[in-house]
Amino acid sequence: MSAETKESKSGFRAWLDRRTGLDSLLHHALDEPIPGGAKIAYVFGSGLLFLFLSQLVTGVFLAMYYVPSADHAHTTVEYITKEVTGGSFLRSIHTYGSSAIIIVLLLHVTQTFFYGSYKGRRELVWIAGCILFALMLGMAFTGYLLPWDQKAFFATTVGTNILSEIPWVGTWIKELLRGGTEMGTLTVSRFFVLHVFLIPACIFAFIAMHVYAFRKAGAAGPIMEDPVSPKLPSGAFYPKQLVMDMGFAMLIIVAVGALAYIWPTELGPKADPADTQFLPRPEWYYIPIFQYLKYWHSSTALLGILVIPGIVGLLLVGLPFFDRSLERCPWKRPISVGLFAIVLLSLAALGFISHREDMRNPGVAAQLKAQREATKEFMSAKFEPELSGASLVAKNVALANPEATKGKQIFEAQGCNACHGDNGIGTAAAPKLVGIHAKYDPAKLQALLINPTAKMTTGGMPNVQLKDDEMTSLIAYLESLK
Amino acid sequence: MGSATVGALLAIPLVRFTLHPVLARTTEKSWSEVGKLDDFQNLDSPVKKLVTIDQRDGWRRIMTEKPVYVSKDQQGQLIVLSAVCTHLGCTIPWAEKEKRFICPCHLGNFAADGTLLGGPPARSMDRLETKIEDGILKTQYQFFRQLTKTKEEIA
Numbered sequence: 001m002s003a004e005t006k007e008s009k010s011g012f013r014a015w016l017d018r019r020t021g022l023d024s025l026l027h028h029a030l031d032e033p034i035p036g037g038a039k040i041a042y043v044f045g046s047g048l049l050f051l052f053l054s055q056l057v058t059g060v061f062l063a064m065y066y067v068p069s070a071d072h073a074h075t076t077v078e079y080i081t082k083e084v085t086g087g088s089f090l091r092s093i094h095t096y097g098s099s100a101i102i103i104v105l106l107l108h109v110t111q112t113f114f115y116g117s118y119k120g121r122r123e124l125v126w127i128a129g130c131i132l133f134a135l136m137l138g139m140a141f142t143g144y145l146l147p148w149d150q151k152a153f154f155a156t157t158v159g160t161n162i163l164s165e166i167p168w169v170g171t172w173i174k175e176l177l178r179g180g181t182e183m184g185t186l187t188v189s190r191f192f193v194l195h196v197f198l199i200p201a202c203i204f205a206f207i208a209m210h211v212y213a214f215r216k217a218g219a220a221g222p223i224m225e226d227p228v229s230p231k232l233p234s235g236a237f238y239p240k241q242l243v244m245d246m247g248f249a250m251l252i253i254v255a256v257g258a259l260a261y262i263w264p265t266e267l268g269p270k271a272d273p274a275d276t277q278f279l280p281r282p283e284w285y286y287i288p289i290f291q292y293l294k295y296w297h298s299s300t301a302l303l304g305i306l307v308i309p310g311i312v313g314l315l316l317v318g319l320p321f322f323d324r325s326l327e328r329c330p331w332k333r334p335i336s337v338g339l340f341a342i343v344l345l346s347l348a349a350l351g352f353i354s355h356r357e358d359m360r361n362p363g364v365a366a367q368l369k370a371q372r373e374a375t376k377e378f379m380s381a382k383f384e385p386e387l388s389g390a391s392l393v394a395k396n397v398a399l400a401n402p403e404a405t406k407g408k409q410i411f412e413a414q415g416c417n418a419c420h421g422d423n424g425i426g427t428a429a430a431p432k433l434v435g436i437h438a439k440y441d442p443a444k445l446q447a448l449l450i451n452p453t454a455k456m457t458t459g460g461m462p463n464v465q466l467k468d469d470e471m472t473s474l475i476a477y478l479e480s481l482k
Numbered sequence: 483m484g485s486a487t488v489g490a491l492l493a494i495p496l497v498r499f500t501l502h503p504v505l506a507r508t509t510e511k512s513w514s515e516v517g518k519l520d521d522f523q524n525l526d527s528p529v530k531k532l533v534t535i536d537q538r539d540g541w542r543r544i545m546t547e548k549p550v551y552v553s554k555d556q557q558g559q560l561i562v563l564s565a566v567c568t569h570l571g572c573t574i575p576w577a578e579k580e581k582r583f584i585c586p587c588h589l590g591n592f593a594a595d596g597t598l599l600g601g602p603p604a605r606s607m608d609r610l611e612t613k614i615e616d617g618i619l620k621t622q623y624q625f626f627r628q629l630t631k632t633k634e635e636i637a
Contacts, residue, residue: 054492057492061496061499064499065540065541072541075541078541079540083506083541084502085498085499085502085505085506086495087499087502089495090492090496090499093492253491257491385539385540385541385542385543387543388543388544388545
């Protein structure tokens with residue numbers, strides 16, 4: 001259509017088009033030519049985009065209640081899961097959505113690979129896709145920590161420790177990611193920022209690059225098609241492919257919605273860094289890597305953790321450069337197809353071996369069962385709001401119990417508050433005492449006060465020598481700190 | 483268009499999720515101590531007291547202090563008044579010289595027993611439920627809707 005005829009049209013639609021160029025935009029988006037026409041095999045890319053948007057929407061809403069700090073993260077996720085209307089459902093959509101992304105990603109990559117759709121002028125499409133894959137794995141890794149429950153804490157502790165194996169810079173990267181040597185509240189903040197700001201921003205950029213480079217190169221079409229100068233008659237994206245894409249998106253949302261509704265995602269007990277029993281297991285898609293890492297020990301770790309994954313990664317990213325032939329039939333490309341199949345099958349096998357090892361080791365199986373039961377028990381407990389203003393509550397509790405009031409005076413007279421903080425809230429010099437009642441009963445507490453452990457003595461804890469009645473009051477006070 | 487589809491499909495749970503704090507009633511009324519009864523026997527003007535209330539604030543429980551006035555009604559019975567102005571919610575101080583409560587925001591003024599004397603408020607100061615236990619005056623702290631002629635509880 002020429003410019004004059006366009007200008008001569010009247011009405012709202014024409015005005016809008018003159019101002020926005022909407023018609024040509026739609027024409028460009030919807031009339032994309034596909035050699036050989038629409039096919040079910042091409043739905044995975046748009047399915048991924050759809051899932052990413054779903055994650056974006058549910059994620060933004062979850063952030064309405066979530067607080068990224070070691071103190072509150074677990075409470076707020078528990079609040080979302082147990083109290084907020086529809087909270088459990090939306091959180092489940094978000095967690096199942098992340099698994100769905102990995103599944104559809106694998107389908108998308110496999111389809112692209114077997115169809116040889118990365119061939120002929122499509123290097124940038126492929127590379128942007130590989131980066132998107134890595135970014136999605138980064139999203140899964142950072143998102144996993146955010147609920148700050150036992151499995152999140154310990155799986156991420158292991159996950160970040162792996163980085164230490166990288167020579168020279170490994171420990172430094174680990175500490176940069178954690179915000180210190182140990183996992184703590186700064187780790188939650190950093191993972192949150194990566195998960196909701198930095199990685200999504202990169203994903204937007206690389207989706208743009210992926211789609212732009214794809215449109216520039218054109219759709220590759222079926223296996224028999226020439227990837228550079230297509231010969232088959234082409235069909236437009238709209239309406240057939242669009243309908244297929246929408247149908248697939250619907251299928252995904254119905255599947256994810258049904259899973260979220262029938263088996264809502266659980267939340268485990270709050271992270272307890274002092275737990276020595278806990279067996280961390282990553283999300284299913286990281287299990288093969290988890291199993292793979294078991295085979296490498298200190299002397300060979302460099303090979304297993306850096307060299308082999310590096311080579312595999314390089315082969316994958318550089319694929320369109322190594323494999324320059326325009327031959328697309330999978331049966332005529334035995335080396336690349338064979339390698340790809342070996343990697344996929346190895347991952348599946350590793351996952352299977354990991355599962356079998358866990359089941360065959362009675363100690364491990366029992367511990368994993370105990371952990372599942374702890375999670376069930378935690379999920380069935382009613383949500384208890386977090387007490388805020390610890391000092392005010394402690395003050396009130398102390399006032400309610402005259403024995404504890406006396407104990408508070410002793411606590412202050414003995415200078416305990418100098419290190420343990422006013423009302424036992426803790427300082428950099430000594431741990432908090434609020435909540436100590438849950439850890440030690442009065443008898444154990446008394447024993448520790450009279451005879452501190454070697455670790456406590458090194459930290460500067462003196463032997464507390466008091467008259468019996470004073471000791472009773474002090475313990476009553478310590479036990480009242482909630 | 484993709485985001486519109488996702489939004490439409492998820493709209494219902496998302497709206498309910500967002501409205502949760504508006505619709506869910508979480509704080510239950512409870513009794514707070516105001517002070518010893520003996521301290522209020524020879525009251526000639528209202529005395530300000532802070533009561534500690536235990537409130538739900540989303541996922542946390544907070545203990546906050548709220549000002550109330552202990553005063554006497556026309557029959558000489560002890561009453562507890564909320565210090566929140568019934569007009570737009572400012573905290574009302576007692577003006578000793580004028581012998582009345584004068585709200586600093588829009589000059590609504592009330593007698594020692596909370597009766598509306600003048601200014602923009604639509605009703606007298608809100609009386610809180612009281613009870614006496616073991617010589618201690620206790621009250622049930624509550625919030626009421628502003629601007630209405632009658633006292634309507636909100637939380």
